[in-house]
Amino acid sequence: MSGNTSKPATHSLLAPAARAIFITAGCIAGALIFNYLLFRATGLPFVWTGIVSAVVVAAAIAAPLVALTALRERELAGLRLKLNRVSSTDHLTDCLDGAVFTALVDAFRAGASGKSGPNRGALLIIDVDHFRQVNARFGRSWGDEVLRVVSDVIRASVRRGDLVGRLGGEEFGIFLPGARRENAEDVAERVRGVIADTLFEPAGKHCPLTVSVGGIVFEDQLIFDDLVAAAEEQLLSAKNAGRNRTAMGAIQAKLPEQHPNQHIAS
The missing domain is CATH 3.30.70.270 (Reverse transcriptase/Diguanylate cyclase domain)
Incomplete structure (x- = not known):
């Protein structure tokens, strides 16, 4: 028997990458705003050190979120493949x-x-x-x-x-x-x-x-x-x-x- 021949849609392949970029960008934006407000409250100039620290902190926060998202996408893809196979085969004979x-x-x-x-x-x-x-x-x-x-x-x-x-x-x-x-x-x-x-x-x-x-x-x-x-x-x-x-x-x-x-x- 041939296996399931359905091909994943392009949008399903791009979805994990798009989510990872969105999460990272959101964390960086949040960290930049936080650093800017912090420097503004303390009266210190918002210089490159603030920007670098914001990016580093954001990346540290985003990394586990991106990994978790990718893992979840992989699990869902496996589940979709399994469901497609079950729906296309006869349960008794596996044909x-x-x-x-x-x-x-x-x-x-x-x-x-x-x-x-x-x-x-x-x-x-x-x-x-x-x-x-x-x-x-x-x-x-x-x-x-x-x-x-x-x-x-x-x-x-x-x-x-x-x-x-x-x-x-x-x-x-x-x-x-x-x-x-x-x-x-x-x-x-x-x-x-x-x-x-x-x-x-x-x-x-x-x-x-x-x-x-x-x-x-x-x-x-x-x-x-x-x-x-x-x-x-x-x-x-x-x-x-x-x-x-x-x-x-x-x-x-x-x-x-x-x-x-x-x-x-x-």
Whole structure:
């Protein structure tokens, strides 16, 4: 799974520095006013020694305040990052939430469309076989454990930069930017094979654990819904062929329909 890809806003980076400057300037101004009034009350001339002492005293006061502010900003930044991560991931599987997964896939593809060369990639949809039977036989807690096992295998099988999301229920998605057909098939078979070899024994009873994988590779600018529909067709083929299988296809963008009387200019 990819990490949270949100970037901090510029104003959030400048905020600690701005606060530090404001605190220091305020302390210096306060110290200057205090020194001026003190020298004026005593009748002594307000000379450079007064200015220097004001700056030194102000800096001594401001330093711990600046450090405390910076520490607090760091804590808040960590908390914001944690909250963003929690809100974008599925709490059970630690995969991307379905809506976030969709948005990130579209963002990747939109960025790739502005580059030279083919907009290549692959989308895999993984569905746990007979998941409802596991829930019915062993209970929901063991069904949740199945989802955790499957998600762990999936996330361990992809590259850094690939996206893994829980699309809903027992269905997961993998987006492989830049992948060719052979790359996508390798990932799909690796996930399927590792899960099939996993020993799963809820309540001490053996329970076969398998998945079916449908994948689609593309080299055109396509909307996410078209990719999902094509991958779902391949998934259905894998299910109909007996489950515990992978099925892979390819898709191209549809060319605009041409009127019979239209001619292509040479």
